Amino acid sequence: MPESPESSARAAQPDWPPALQDAEYREAVVDLLGAIAYGEISAFERLGEDAKLAPDLQDKVAIGAMATAEFGHIGPLLDRLAELGADPYAAMAPFRSAIDLFHEHTAPADWYEGLVKAFVGDNLANDFYREIAAYLDADTRDLVVASLEDSGHSAFVVDRVRAAIAAEPRLGGRLALWGRRLMGEALTQGQRVVAERDALSALLAGGVDRPGLDLAAIGRMFARLTERHAERMAELGLDS
Known part of the structure; x- marks a missing residue:
């Protein structure tokens, strides 16, 4: 007996967990992974530019390693999409x-602003x-968390910035203001991205087998x- 079109469609359905079988949720995941x-x-492109500001070859190599780590996260995300x-x-x-605008508004003026941006802004x-990953299915959450892992290079940034402030204390005031600016721009970018993408807004509101965020939780x-x-x-070593 020939298989009905409905049966064929069900057979062709990927073996996704229940949450991903919800079209709206899947759209939100695609948006999130795309972002x-x-x-x-x-970040990879920007760190490559920052390397040009490095005062010596050792720092160029360290920033290059950070850029390489960022690039290594891209493949699994594209594969999952x-x-x-x-x-x-x-x-x-x-x-x-939105992301290009953030980087346009926060282009570092010098090596130390670039380091603070790499550590604080990113x-x-x-x-x-x-935070959003907490509302995802387990497989997607694990992928997101893995793609955001610290590659182990943050100690280099902390060492360089603290040493520079110790040598020139006035630098600390300027970099503290820079850090506050990064905070404002990053929050604005995050709010803009969620507001402009209905699927991401719906994701935060909850759905199939997932809790949502109310105003207090936000x-x-x-x-x-x-x-x-x-x-x-x-x-x-900076004031927030």
């Missing part, structure tokens, strides 16, 4: 404007994505982002 992937590409039936490059496209975005999330920013600034 993170383009963020990684942008393809597994979800999305065009990885189309998935990244809606986020180019981690602010990563913290935001980790307030607590931004409080946590602010606290982590203050901790990183303190690690650099």
Whole structure:
């Protein structure tokens, strides 16, 4: 007996977990992975530019290693997007404007501003994505968290910035102001991305087998982002 079209469609359905079988949720995951992937590409490009500001070859190599680590995160994200039936490059496209605008508004004036941005600015975005990851299915959450892992190079940034402030204390005031500017720009970017993408807004509201965020929870999330920013600034020897 020939198989009905409905049976064929069910047979062709990928073996996704229940959450990913929800079209709206899957659209939100595609958006999120697209945003993170383009963020990684942008960070890779920016760190390459920052290497030109490095005062010596040792620092150039250290920044190059950071850029290489960022690039290494991109492949698994693009592969996952393809597994979800999305065009990885189309998935990244809606986020180019917001992310490029953030980097345009926060172009470092010198080597030390570039280091603070790599440590503070990039981690602010990563913290935001980790917060969203808490509302994802387990497989997607694990991929997101892995793509945002510290590659072990942050100690280099902390060492260089603290040494520079010790040698020139006035530098600390300027870099503290720079860190606060990065905080404001990063939060604005995150809010803009979520507001412009209906699927991401719906993701935060909850869905199939997933809790959502009410206004109080959103307030607590931004409080946590602010606290982590203050901790990183303190690690650099800067006031937040």
